Amino acid sequence: MTNTSYALIMLVAGIGIPVLAALNAALGRAISAPAAASVVLFVVAFLTSLAVVIFTGPQAIAKVATAPKHLLLAGALIAFYVLSITYIAPHFGVGNAVFFVLLGQLISAAAIDHFALFGATQTPLTWIRASGITVMAAGVFITQIAAR
Template sequence: MPYYVMTMLAAGFGIPILAALNSALGSRIGSPAAAALILFCVASCVTLIAVLITGPQPLLRAADAPKHLFAGGLFVAFYVLSITYIAPSMGVGNAVFFVLLGQLASAAAIDHFGLFGARPSPLDATRALGIAVMAVGVWITQRA
């Protein structure tokens, strides 16, 4: 379990870095969309290497997967494009705070209803309070 926690903390640590680097690239080259495309090309190459190392056989089974499961790519593209366009104007911290707030609300709903095969975990008062505290935190950062 500590491995999972550390991995996810590292992923979370990387999201603002991704936002800062990609928004800076978009500003520097004059196109947030082109910066996003470059990011996806780099990410695709790294992911291809990981697939080749772990074995490409699962790619053959992808054709049999329900097509709605591929929609995750739309969400990744939307996130990268939106953070790349908006972070230079709003600031990386503010943009990521709103992303985090959306992630908390969405994750709570997915867990509460057991959507997309997630293990159901009801939204109790403690979790709801945590999301509310985060919302207040976002509001406070916007007023500063």
């Protein structure tokens, strides 16, 4: 795959995040239980992921037992994200919730890349990169002001 392919896939994934938030928040309202809506989301996600693993090579699942245990924290983080966005989005607005998630992602991604955390490729936080992140964060802030 090319970098363009990777970028397009991630663009679609990014488009999906607010859609996920809106759909799951609506499900939580429809059934009057945001936590139950999150469980339903994870069941569907599990079944989808399971189908992909079966298709692409189930032998990888056996290797999980030998992986560093701290890497499993990702599951707790996605649960926190889904539970929080499902509960908060109906009260705070999907746009507001996702914009603050985006701000957190900018900060976290910059730190992960700069320090090469979790095996990431190191990308130093230069003043140009920091300026770009600041402009993006300012854009998020401006959208919040404009929404009022």
